[in-house]
Amino acid sequence: MxxxxxxxxxxxxxxxxxxxxxxxxxxxxxxxxxxxxxxxxxxxxxxxxxxxxxxxxxxxxxxxxxxxxxxxxxxxxxxxxxxxxxxxxxxxxxxxxxxxxxxxxxxxxxxxxxxxxxxxxxxxxxxxxxxxxxxxxxxxxxxxxxxxxxxxxxxxxxxxxxxxxxxxxxxxxxxxxxxxxxxxxxxxxxxxxxxxxxxxxxxxxxxxxxxxxxxxxxxxxxxxxxxxxxxxxxxxxxxxxxFALADDKPAPLDFGVKGAKFAVLKTMVWPQIGSGGSAAMEKAVSLLRARGAEIEEIELPEHLNDLPAWRATVLDSDGRTAFLPEYTTTKHNLSEDLVGHVENVKTISRKAQLDAFDSIAAARPVVDDILSKYAAVLTPSVPDEAPLGIEKTGSAAFCLIWTVSVIFARSVRFEPQLTPIQALHTPVVNIPGFKGDNGMPIGVSLVAPRYHDRHLLAVSRAVGDIFEAEGGWKRDV
Amino acid sequence: MxxxxxxxxxxxxxxxxxxxxxxxxxxxxxxxxxxxxxxxxxxxxxxxxxxxxxxxxxxxxxxxxxxxxxxxxxxxxxxxxxxxxxxxxxxxxxxxxxxxxxxxxxxxxxxxxxxxxxxxxxxxxxxxxxxxxxxxxxxxxxxxxxxxxxxxxxxxxxxxxxxxxxxxxxxxxxxxxxxxxxxxxxxxxxxxxxxxxxxxxxxxxxxxxxxxxxxxxxxxxxxxxxxxxxxxxxxxxxxxxxFALADDKPAPLDFGVKGAKFAVLKTMVWPQIGSGGSAAMEKAVSLLRARGAEIEEIELPEHLNDLPAWRATVLDSDGRTAFLPEYTTTKHNLSEDLVGHVENVKTISRKAQLDAFDSIAAARPVVDDILSKYAAVLTPSVPDEAPLGIEKTGSAAFCLIWTVSVIFARSVRFEPQLTPIQALHTPVVNIPGFKGDNGMPIGVSLVAPRYHDRHLLAVSRAVGDIFEAEGGWKRDV
Missing domain, CATH: 3.90.1300.10 (Amidase signature (AS) domain)
Structure with a gap:
C-alpha cells in the first residue's frame, strides 16, 4: 500500500x-x-x-x-x-x-x-x-x-x-x-x-x-x-x-453518461444562488454535455408551488408530537424552537396540518412521473460552499435556496431551512467535485423517483467519476 | 368505599x-x-x-x-x-x-x-x-x-x-x-x-x-x-x-345523543357477520334511535373498494423493511410470516407498493369528508364474540369481516386479518356493552375524521353510558 x-x-x-x-x-x-x-x-x-x-x-x-x-x-x-x-x-x-x-x-x-x-x-x-x-x-x-x-x-x-x-x-x-x-x-x-x-x-x-x-x-x-x-x-x-435496497429493475451494471438524458431543475429563486453553487451547476452540465449526455431544463407544475409551505406545516405539527415526551419530563432542558413546536406557537390548525399532509402525498406520484423521464435530475445540494462560522449549520439564506433548489414557495409560512424534496421521499445523492470562491467543496445532487435507489447509485458512480476528476475541487486534508 | x-x-x-x-x-x-x-x-x-x-x-x-x-x-x-x-x-x-x-x-x-x-x-x-x-x-x-x-x-x-x-x-x-x-x-x-x-x-x-x-x-x-x-x-x-390531544374545535362538554346524526357503515360482506356482531349493531342502532338520534346507512365510494388490498400491500412491503434487522442478525428465531415479509415472498413490486401507498393517501381526505357529516359513524369492532381457542388471536373469517366492516376488497391480494380503516389514520373507539350467543362481550366501534379525537371521546361517553346500561352484557369477573 x-x-x-x-x-x-x-x-x-x-x-x-x-x-x-x-x-x-x-x-x-x-x-x-x-x-x-x-x-x-x-x-x-x-x-x-x-x-x-x-x-x-x-x-x-x-x-x-x-x-x-x-x-x-x-x-x-x-x-x-x-x-x-x-x-x-x-x-x-x-x-x-x-x-x-x-x-x-x-x-x-x-x-x-x-x-x-x-x-x-x-x-x-x-x-x-x-x-x-x-x-x-x-x-x-x-x-x-x-x-x-x-x-x-x-x-x-x-x-x-x-x-x-x-x-x-x-x-x-x-x-x-x-x-x-x-x-x-x-x-x-x-x-x-x-x-x-x-x-x-x-x-x-x-x-x-x-x-x-x-x-x-x-x-x-x-x-x-x-x-x-x-x-x-x-x-x-x-x-x-x-440494507437490501432493491429497485424493480436491476440497475445498469455499467451506466454510461453518453446518450443518457438528464434534467436540471431550477426555480424562481435561482437568481439567489451563490456564485459557487451556480458555477458548480454550470460546470456539472457542461461536463455531462461534453461526455455526450442530453440535458434539458425542467420545472415542476405550478400547483406544487406551496410544497415547501406544506412541508413546513407538517414538520412543525410533527414536532408538536415528537417532543412532547421531553417537554413533559424536562421542558427547561429543551431549546426554545422545540418548545415552540410542542406549544404550537405558530397556531397551526389540524385542518392546515392535514391539508398539508395530504397535499404532499398527492404530489409524490406527480413528481415521480416527472423524474422518471431522466437518468437523473440535477439540482444544487446547497447554494454555495460552507459559510464562515460554526454557530449555525447553514444560514437561512443559503438553506432557503437549497430548499428551493427543487421547488420554491411564496407562502409566508415557508421556513427557509426546510427542503421540500425530502417530503417527496425520493432518493438523493450528493456528488462532490466542485469548489467555491474560497476553495471549499461544493456538490451537486442527483435525484431519481422513489425506489430507484440502485439505479441512482449506478448513475452516481459514472457521474461521480467525471465530477471528481474534472469538477475542480480536490480533497486536501 | x-x-x-x-x-x-x-x-x-x-x-x-x-x-x-x-x-x-x-x-x-x-x-x-x-x-x-x-x-x-x-x-x-x-x-x-x-x-x-x-x-x-x-x-x-x-x-x-x-x-x-x-x-x-x-x-x-x-x-x-x-x-x-x-x-x-x-x-x-x-x-x-x-x-x-x-x-x-x-x-x-x-x-x-x-x-x-x-x-x-x-x-x-x-x-x-x-x-x-x-x-x-x-x-x-x-x-x-x-x-x-x-x-x-x-x-x-x-x-x-x-x-x-x-x-x-x-x-x-x-x-x-x-x-x-x-x-x-x-x-x-x-x-x-x-x-x-x-x-x-x-x-x-x-x-x-x-x-x-x-x-x-x-x-x-x-x-x-x-x-x-x-x-x-x-x-x-x-x-x-x-397526551395533549387537541381538536381544532373544543369537544362538546355534554354531548347529547338526542337529535345527533350518526351513520352505520355496512359493506357487501355484511351477510358474513356473526349473529353476535349483527345483533350488537342492530341493538346499538335501536338504542340510539330510541334516544332520539338520527341514523342513516352509508357506503364508501366504489373507487375505494381496493383499499384493503392496498393496505395489505403496504403492510407486507413495510414488513420487508421492519424486520430486516432481526432477519439479518438471527433469522432462525423469526417466525415464518416475518421471514416471508423480508424475503418478499409475495413478490410485491415497488410499483405496486407505491401505488398502494399513494392510493391510501388519496383516500384519507375523501373518507374524512364522509365521516365529518356525522357525530360518529358506527361500524362493527369484530364480527362476533371471542372465538374458542387461544392459538389464534382472531380467526381469519372473523377478522375478514371485521376488516370489511368498513370496506371490502374483492382483490385476491386482500389479507383478511388486516383492517383498512387503520390505513385511514382516523380515531376509533370500541364501546363495550353487547353480548354474543355464548354470553361473551361484543363491542361496537365509533369512528370520526382525523384529529377529531376529543370530539369522538365526548360522543363515546354519551354512547357508552347507553350501551353499557342497556346493551345486555355486564362485566362478571
Missing part, C-alpha cells in the same frame, strides 16, 4: 483486509491516529472510546476468514441520534462500575436531557451493520435531536473557521476528514445532503422507509430518513447491498 | 387518592392481590415484578400532595412491544447483580431474540405517563412483535377457553379482568380494537401520529398507532389530556 489505511475508501479497505494485507486492528489504529492528529481541529465526535474500538477490532480479527461478513472491519461513525449499545461482556477494567460505564456507547442527541444515557439497544440500522461485520466506531455530533440549526462544536475539516453543516455535522466532518470511511446521518430537511456538500463527500438519502428507522430519534415520521456518507459511490453500493 | 380498589376505574381511583381515602401502596396491593388470584387463569403478564411495583407505589405516596401529577398512582400495563426502563437507583437486594437485573423492566416482543433484553430507555409514551404520575406496572403479552396472529399464553378473562384477541392480548385481558385500570396497546391492523371488543372494555386508537411512537416496535410506519384500554370513556379522556 502506498496510501495510509485511513485514507482508503471502504471498498479499498475490504480489498486489503481480504487480501491479508491489513488487519482490522492495524486499520483501526490508523484511524485512531488520524483522529488523534485531527480531533482538536475538527471535533467530530460526541463519544469515542479508543480502547473499546481496539477491543472490537481485535475480536473481528479473530473471526475465521470463511465466516467473515460483507463489511468485515469497516469503521462506521454513527450520528448521535441513533441508538448504539456497548459490546456485551466487554470488560474494560477490574473496577466493575467503570467497566459497566465504559462498555456503554451512550446516545445523547446533543441534549442535556440525555447526558450519560446509555440505552442497551442498537438501532435497526446499527444492528444490521454490526452483524455485517462493521466496526461501530463511535458517536458523532449532531444539532439538538437533529432538529435545530444550532451547530455543535464541530468544524469543517477543510477550514476550521467554517461549519461542516448539519444536522449530521460530525458524521459529515469525520468522513470528509478521513477519520472513518463511512458515516451514518439522518435527514428531515437537508441534514444529510448539506454536510455532504460542505465536506466534499458523497451523501446518500435513500427512499423514505426503504431502511428501518427503528432506534433513530423521531422528529417527523413522514419525513425522517437515515442517510449515509462515504468517499466513493462504490461504498454507497456496499451499504445498499447490506 | 364499597368496591375494592382493583375494581375502580382510573378516574375513580384518582378521586379516592385525592380524597385521602386510598394510598398508592394500598391500591397497588389490591391490584397485586387481584393478579395473584387470577393470573393462573388469565396469564396477561409478560413481566411483572411485584416488589418493584410496591417500591414505586411507596415512592409515589411520598410525593407531597401539592406536587402530584395528573395520573398520580394510576396503574398502567404496557404492551411488551413498548420500551420501559427500570427505576433508576432502585436497589432490590444487597446482591448487586440481582439488584441490577431486578430493576430492569425488559422489553421482549414475544420473540426469543429479545429474551432478557433490557434497554434502559422509556418509550416516549411511557416517559409521558411516568412523569404524569402513573405507576408503570409491568409488561403485558403480545403476539410476536405485534405482527403475527399466533396467540401468546393469555386467555380471555370471561372464558379461559377463548382468546382475548391480539396482538394487544395481555393489556386487553388485564384491563378486562380488573388487574389494572389502564393498558397500552398498539394497532397496525385491529390489534387494539379487537381485544377491546373481546374483553368487554373501551379501546381507543387515536389519530395516527397524534401521540409519539418513539420506542414502540415498528411494523409499519404509516399504519402503527399507540392504543389505550380502559373501563370507562372518562378514563380515556384522562389519557387524552396527558
Amino acid at each position: 502506498t496510501a495510509e489505511p485511513h485514507q482508503l475508501t471502504a471498498t479499498e479497505v475490504l480489498h486489503e483486509i481480504k487480501a491479508g494485507k491489513l488487519t482490522v486492528e492495524a486499520y483501526a489504529r490508523s484511524l485512531l491516529k488520524r483522529i488523534n492528529d485531527r480531533d482538536e481541529a475538527v471535533q467530530a465526535w460526541a463519544y469515542l472510546d479508543r480502547d473499546h474500538v481496539i477491543s472490537q477490532a481485535k475480536a473481528l480479527d479473530q473471526v475465521p476468514v470463511s465466516e467473515r461478513d460483507p463489511l468485515h472491519g469497516i469503521a462506521i461513525a454513527v450520528k448521535d441520534v441513533i441508538y448504539t449499545k456497548g459490546e456485551k461482556n466487554f470488560v474494560f477494567s477490574t473496577d466493575r462500575n467503570r467497566a459497566k460505564r465504559k462498555s456503554d456507547m451512550p446516545t445523547q442527541f446533543n441534549s442535556p436531557i440525555y447526558v450519560d444515557d446509555a440505552p442497551q439497544v442498537d438501532a435497526g440500522s446499527v444492528a444490521i451493520l454490526r452483524k455485517s461485520g462493521a466496526l461501530i466506531f463511535g458517536k458523532t455530533t449532531t444539532t439538538e435531536f437533529a432538529a435545530t440549526t444550532v451547530g455543535p462544536k464541530t468544524r469543517n475539516p477543510h477550514d476550521p473557521n467554517r461549519t461542516p453543516g448539519g444536522s449530521s455535522s460530525g458524521s459529515g466532518a469525520a468522513v470528509g476528514d478521513l477519520q472513518v470511511p463511512i458515516g451514518l446521518g439522518t435527514q428531515t430537511g437537508g441534514s444529510t445532503i448539506r454536510p455532504g456538500s460542505y465536506n466534499g463527500i458523497y451523501a446518500f438519502k435513500p427512499t423514505w422507509n426503504s431502511i428501518t428507522r427503528e432506534g433513530q430519534k423521531i422528529y417527523s415520521l413522514i419525513l425522517d430518513t437515515l442517510g449515509f456518507y462515504a468517499r466513493s459511490a462504490a461504498d454507497l453500493d456496499l451499504l445498499a447491498d447490506v | 364499597t368496591a375494592e380498589p382493583h375494581q375502580l376505574t382510573a378516574t375513580e381511583v384518582l378521586h379516592e387518592i385525592k380524597a385521602g381515602k386510598l394510598t398508592v401502596e394500598a391500591y397497588a396491593r389490591s391490584l397485586l392481590k387481584r393478579i395473584n388470584d387470577r393470573d393462573e387463569a388469565v396469564q396477561a403478564w409478560a413481566y411483572l415484578d411485584r416488589d418493584h411495583v410496591i417500591s414505586q407505589a411507596k415512592a409515589l405516596d411520598q410525593v407531597p400532595v401539592s406536587e402530584r401529577d395528573p395520573l398520580h398512582g394510576i396503574a398502567i400495563a404496557v404492551k411488551d412491544v413498548i420500551y420501559t426502563k427500570g427505576e433508576k437507583n432502585f436497589v432490590f437486594s444487597t446482591d448487586r447483580n440481582r439488584a441490577k437485573r431486578k430493576s430492569d423492566m425488559p422489553t421482549q416482543f414475544n420473540s426469543p431474540i429479545y429474551v432478557d433484553d433490557a434497554p434502559q430507555v422509556d418509550a416516549g409514551s411511557v416517559a409521558i405517563l411516568r412523569k404524569s404520575g402513573a405507576l408503570i406496572f409491568g409488561k403485558t403479552t403480545t403476539t410476536e412483535f405485534a405482527a403475527t396472529t399466533v396467540g401468546p399464553k393469555t386467555r380471555n378473562p370471561h372464558d379461559p377457553n377463548r382468546t382475548p384477541g391480539g396482538s394487544s392480548s395481555g393489556s386487553g385481558a388485564a384491563v378486562g379482568d380488573l388487574q389494572v385500570p389502564i393498558g397500552l396497546g398498539t394497532q397496525t391492523g385491529g390489534s387494539t380494537i379487537r381485544p377491546g371488543s373481546y374483553n368487554g372494555i373501551y379501546a381507543f386508537k387515536p389519530t395516527w401520529n397524534s401521540i409519539t411512537r418513539e420506542g414502540q416496535k415498528i411494523y409499519s410506519l404509516i399504519l402503527d398507532t399507540l392504543g389505550f384500554y380502559a373501563r370507562s370513556a372518562a378514563d380515556l379522556d384522562l389519557l387524552a389530556d396527558v
Whole structure:
C-alpha cells in the first residue's frame, strides 16, 4: 500500500483486509491516529472510546476468514441520534462500575436531557451493520435531536473557521476528514445532503422507509430518513447491498453518461444562488454535455408551488408530537424552537396540518412521473460552499435556496431551512467535485423517483467519476 | 368505599387518592392481590415484578400532595412491544447483580431474540405517563412483535377457553379482568380494537401520529398507532389530556345523543357477520334511535373498494423493511410470516407498493369528508364474540369481516386479518356493552375524521353510558 489505511475508501479497505494485507486492528489504529492528529481541529465526535474500538477490532480479527461478513472491519461513525449499545461482556477494567460505564456507547442527541444515557439497544440500522461485520466506531455530533440549526462544536475539516453543516455535522466532518470511511446521518430537511456538500463527500438519502428507522430519534415520521456518507459511490453500493435496497429493475451494471438524458431543475429563486453553487451547476452540465449526455431544463407544475409551505406545516405539527415526551419530563432542558413546536406557537390548525399532509402525498406520484423521464435530475445540494462560522449549520439564506433548489414557495409560512424534496421521499445523492470562491467543496445532487435507489447509485458512480476528476475541487486534508 | 380498589376505574381511583381515602401502596396491593388470584387463569403478564411495583407505589405516596401529577398512582400495563426502563437507583437486594437485573423492566416482543433484553430507555409514551404520575406496572403479552396472529399464553378473562384477541392480548385481558385500570396497546391492523371488543372494555386508537411512537416496535410506519384500554370513556379522556390531544374545535362538554346524526357503515360482506356482531349493531342502532338520534346507512365510494388490498400491500412491503434487522442478525428465531415479509415472498413490486401507498393517501381526505357529516359513524369492532381457542388471536373469517366492516376488497391480494380503516389514520373507539350467543362481550366501534379525537371521546361517553346500561352484557369477573 502506498496510501495510509485511513485514507482508503471502504471498498479499498475490504480489498486489503481480504487480501491479508491489513488487519482490522492495524486499520483501526490508523484511524485512531488520524483522529488523534485531527480531533482538536475538527471535533467530530460526541463519544469515542479508543480502547473499546481496539477491543472490537481485535475480536473481528479473530473471526475465521470463511465466516467473515460483507463489511468485515469497516469503521462506521454513527450520528448521535441513533441508538448504539456497548459490546456485551466487554470488560474494560477490574473496577466493575467503570467497566459497566465504559462498555456503554451512550446516545445523547446533543441534549442535556440525555447526558450519560446509555440505552442497551442498537438501532435497526446499527444492528444490521454490526452483524455485517462493521466496526461501530463511535458517536458523532449532531444539532439538538437533529432538529435545530444550532451547530455543535464541530468544524469543517477543510477550514476550521467554517461549519461542516448539519444536522449530521460530525458524521459529515469525520468522513470528509478521513477519520472513518463511512458515516451514518439522518435527514428531515437537508441534514444529510448539506454536510455532504460542505465536506466534499458523497451523501446518500435513500427512499423514505426503504431502511428501518427503528432506534433513530423521531422528529417527523413522514419525513425522517437515515442517510449515509462515504468517499466513493462504490461504498454507497456496499451499504445498499447490506440494507437490501432493491429497485424493480436491476440497475445498469455499467451506466454510461453518453446518450443518457438528464434534467436540471431550477426555480424562481435561482437568481439567489451563490456564485459557487451556480458555477458548480454550470460546470456539472457542461461536463455531462461534453461526455455526450442530453440535458434539458425542467420545472415542476405550478400547483406544487406551496410544497415547501406544506412541508413546513407538517414538520412543525410533527414536532408538536415528537417532543412532547421531553417537554413533559424536562421542558427547561429543551431549546426554545422545540418548545415552540410542542406549544404550537405558530397556531397551526389540524385542518392546515392535514391539508398539508395530504397535499404532499398527492404530489409524490406527480413528481415521480416527472423524474422518471431522466437518468437523473440535477439540482444544487446547497447554494454555495460552507459559510464562515460554526454557530449555525447553514444560514437561512443559503438553506432557503437549497430548499428551493427543487421547488420554491411564496407562502409566508415557508421556513427557509426546510427542503421540500425530502417530503417527496425520493432518493438523493450528493456528488462532490466542485469548489467555491474560497476553495471549499461544493456538490451537486442527483435525484431519481422513489425506489430507484440502485439505479441512482449506478448513475452516481459514472457521474461521480467525471465530477471528481474534472469538477475542480480536490480533497486536501 | 364499597368496591375494592382493583375494581375502580382510573378516574375513580384518582378521586379516592385525592380524597385521602386510598394510598398508592394500598391500591397497588389490591391490584397485586387481584393478579395473584387470577393470573393462573388469565396469564396477561409478560413481566411483572411485584416488589418493584410496591417500591414505586411507596415512592409515589411520598410525593407531597401539592406536587402530584395528573395520573398520580394510576396503574398502567404496557404492551411488551413498548420500551420501559427500570427505576433508576432502585436497589432490590444487597446482591448487586440481582439488584441490577431486578430493576430492569425488559422489553421482549414475544420473540426469543429479545429474551432478557433490557434497554434502559422509556418509550416516549411511557416517559409521558411516568412523569404524569402513573405507576408503570409491568409488561403485558403480545403476539410476536405485534405482527403475527399466533396467540401468546393469555386467555380471555370471561372464558379461559377463548382468546382475548391480539396482538394487544395481555393489556386487553388485564384491563378486562380488573388487574389494572389502564393498558397500552398498539394497532397496525385491529390489534387494539379487537381485544377491546373481546374483553368487554373501551379501546381507543387515536389519530395516527397524534401521540409519539418513539420506542414502540415498528411494523409499519404509516399504519402503527399507540392504543389505550380502559373501563370507562372518562378514563380515556384522562389519557387524552396527558397526551395533549387537541381538536381544532373544543369537544362538546355534554354531548347529547338526542337529535345527533350518526351513520352505520355496512359493506357487501355484511351477510358474513356473526349473529353476535349483527345483533350488537342492530341493538346499538335501536338504542340510539330510541334516544332520539338520527341514523342513516352509508357506503364508501366504489373507487375505494381496493383499499384493503392496498393496505395489505403496504403492510407486507413495510414488513420487508421492519424486520430486516432481526432477519439479518438471527433469522432462525423469526417466525415464518416475518421471514416471508423480508424475503418478499409475495413478490410485491415497488410499483405496486407505491401505488398502494399513494392510493391510501388519496383516500384519507375523501373518507374524512364522509365521516365529518356525522357525530360518529358506527361500524362493527369484530364480527362476533371471542372465538374458542387461544392459538389464534382472531380467526381469519372473523377478522375478514371485521376488516370489511368498513370496506371490502374483492382483490385476491386482500389479507383478511388486516383492517383498512387503520390505513385511514382516523380515531376509533370500541364501546363495550353487547353480548354474543355464548354470553361473551361484543363491542361496537365509533369512528370520526382525523384529529377529531376529543370530539369522538365526548360522543363515546354519551354512547357508552347507553350501551353499557342497556346493551345486555355486564362485566362478571
